[in-house]
Amino acid sequence: MKSDLIDLTMYLHHETAKAVLVSDDGIRDNAVWLPKSHCETAPGENGVCVVTLPEWLALERGLI
Numbered sequence: 408m409k410s411d412l413i414d415l416t417m418y419l420h421h422e423t424a425k426a427v428l429v430s431d432d433g434i435r436d437n438a439v440w441l442p443k444s445h446c447e448t449a450p451g452e453n454g455v456c457v458v459t460l461p462e463w464l465a466l467e468r469g470l471i
Contacts, residue, residue, distance in 0.1 A: 411462045415470055419448065419456045429458060431470060439468040 417429035420438045427448055430438035446460035465471045 412459055413462050413465060413471070415458050415460070415465065416451070417456060417458050417470075418454050419450075420454075422448075427458070429456070439470065441468065 415431070417431055418433040418438075419427060419429055420435045421428040425444070426440045426442050427446070428435075428438045428440050429448075433454070441458065441460060441464065445464050446458050449457040449459070451457060462471070
């Protein structure tokens with residue numbers, strides 16, 4: 408069975424207990440909120456992180 412999870416390298420702008428605010432270009436005005444219940448983040452350097460999320464959510468939020 409094919410997994411629908413994908414990894415995206417994103418800029419992390421803000422984080423709350425329930426969601427993360429990320430963008431693919433580092434511009435906060437272009438950032439989208441992702442619920443932590445549907446994604447995982449792995450910290451990187453210089454504000455960059457790897458977000459693992461379902462493909463449908465990435466499509467819905469315009470990330471791919």
